[in-house]
Amino acid sequence: MDWISAIVQGTLLGGLYALFAAGLSLIFGVMRLVNIAHGDLIVLAAYMGLSTTVMLGIHPFVALLIVAPAMAGIGYVLQRGILNRTLGDDILPPLLVTFGLSVILQNALLEAYSADPQKMNAGVIETASVPVGGLTLGVLPLLTFAIAVAVIAGLQFIFYRTSLGRAFRATSDNSDIAQLMGLNKAHVFGMAMALALAVTAIAGILLGVRTSFDPSVGGARLIFGFEAVIIGGLGNLWGTLAGGVILGVAQTLGAKIDPGWQLLAGHIAFLVVLAVRPQGLFPRVAH
């Protein structure tokens, strides 16, 4: 029963990892950009949530109503102000610029909030649990997983059922021809980053409610999100959820063997997938 419990806990943890990954996957899909600062942006969202809850005395989930639009705005400005200028055939500029951004964000957060670990207080929901078939599951992990499924379904809907999603796909296919249709590439990319960082806001708030965080934890969040994307297969959002779940289960099973093995087990699962199925488990079917 212990093992089943670990697998279920890992699955629910995978929801959080899928949320880390969804934004990463989205911007790669639209503009082939890999944002090294993604993890630090998740942490930034967590701190913004913290400040909002403390200053306004509101619940972290309510704070999302402020943090998500704020992160979206930051994303749009960041994309149009800086990142659009790095896009091109050369992969170095976007990589190095987002890397620089990562270092700036980390140190700016350090300056503003110090290195002390912080946590958001979500009240009774943190400790509440429900019995499910002999297992006791935390309400918060269940809610996190449900939110992850909803977010991915929402992104899927935006991508395939709205004119914004159509613009994303067209610009990703061929940005020159998309411009001939009257689509402003810079704006479309700005919207994609805004959407990605709105998702990041959700991930950051859930992270900050679940565990304590400090300015240095962004790198690991980037890596978890990245592993979920690669395990699931590039360009497939539901695959990313599956990738997150596999990573989460590997980590909880590893921790079950030895607490020191939690992260290592996740990385090993990723490397095994890379070795036997480098295109990921569920790659997008090419048209």
Next chain:
Amino acid sequence: MPKPVLSLHKLDAHYGDFQALFGVDMDIAAGEVVAIIGANGAGKTTLLRSIAGLLKNQAAQVTYQGDAIGALRADLVAHKGIALVPEGRQLFPSLSVEENLQIGAHTGRAGPWSLDKVYGLFPILKERKDQASTTLSGGQQQMVAIGRALMANPDVILFDEISLGLAPVIIKSIYDVLPNIVGDGMTALIVEQDISKALSVSSRVYCLQEGRVSLTGATNTISRDDITRAYFGVGA
């Protein structure tokens, strides 16, 4: 000649260090159908890309309805009412047939063209509307590319090599519907390597040779010999 809707003034277009056009002048009147012919590498595609804004030039080198648009971004040119049917169709592979058409209407310009009207022009597309655009035949893809441009309700439509790589019977069927398209007073520039097809639908012709205009005139006054000479740059 009435006041031109689209003019080029000493247009020099460059790809990096390479100059593709040299001082090209051109005046297109509203409602005209003009053919642009010339050998491979004569600068025909460059000319259309310059008008559509995919190649940046000096603002005054391209004027449209009185505005200098030579330095305008392609999406802003599209909003002004110029649409390009690009060489090689270039449909969006991630989009279905209908989505490819819908995205053509992104500019939101008012006019006679709608999804229903495009389906009326090319009924086969309605049957295939939910398919991925990549599953269509070359001719059907060309219909989508034309339909996509029409959905923008442009005032000026630019056709780049619409017959390239298509079977003669398909080319004929596409050229058969062209009068329905330009009949509503839409201005058209047709770039073609198939000279006789280009001349059959146009009233005026420009011949380009190595980036320069080597011949221009009304279609019915120009002889085949003139064209051969202007096309290849040799005495015939």
Next chain:
Amino acid sequence: MTARISRTSRSAQVAMVIAALGLIVLAAAPWWAGRADLRLLGEIYLYLSLAMLWNLMAGYAGLVSVGQQAYVGFGGYMLFALTMFAGLHPILAILAGGVLAALLSVPIAALIFRLKGAYFAIGTWVMAEVFRLSFAQASSLGGGSGSSLPVDVVKSFAASRSGREALSYWLALGAAVVVIACVYLFLRSNRGLALTAIRDSEVAAAGLGINIWRTKLEVYVVTSAFTAIIGGLIFLQKLRISPDAAFSVNDWTAFVIFIVVIGGIGTLEGPIIGTILFFLLRETLADLGTTYLIVLGLVAIGIMLKAPKGVWGLIRSRFDLELFPLSYRVKSDNSDKGA
């Protein structure tokens, strides 16, 4: 008037003479520099070496890694493990660490070369994390809290403290000279030309019959070996190691990337200029702590956007200088001897 094509230039010849004189002065530093300055100079040489190596990978071979701390830490840990458990002399242990890193880098490359571009970068980071977590599990090396180099090992390296400091200084200087020479000679060789061809166009290089995968692998393996050796030297200076210090992404990758980007990526002079600027900035702004890192990040972003070839690129475009004669240049020659 005739023209001849040559690699050397007046500025390169002058640079060679200045470099040779400078090297003699620097080699004598234990006699004229204080203890703190000696330590700082040693650190500069080691950072210069790391920057040279990272530049070879990212700037020439297109392998943008953010995980080279894996090899820095590995080299450091091998120094500790091989001296403590195999009784090797520290210098031998450091060299053996380089060989082991080369062996280890082959299967690692086989895995992470499957990732393209930026995903490759994050893949290298995952690898470094695997290294960090694995060494944190090694209880004989102190686990997560790390360990110090035993006194008898330190004594076996040099009897006195000043002797030890001079020796590790010379090792650092020697390492920097060897790394710069190797990178320079490699880039001048046929292999190096192949690499430049790949950087300029992978498709064209493949058309010329260059095995891209193999060339990149060679660069990755050699760079990893050298990086591990430098890592060994770094922790020979520090005498203490822990997983977090050994595999620090900030210390061994972020700083190195900033050095190369600021100096000029894809140029040989870039890492040298970058290292000098980096340490000038650090020595003047270090009191500002985190602000210093924020400034560094801003400068790097600004340079990447405005002057992607860095400070050296700006200098070169203005004065047409080249200190390391790599490119061929056509010279007008008014004498009759011109060939």
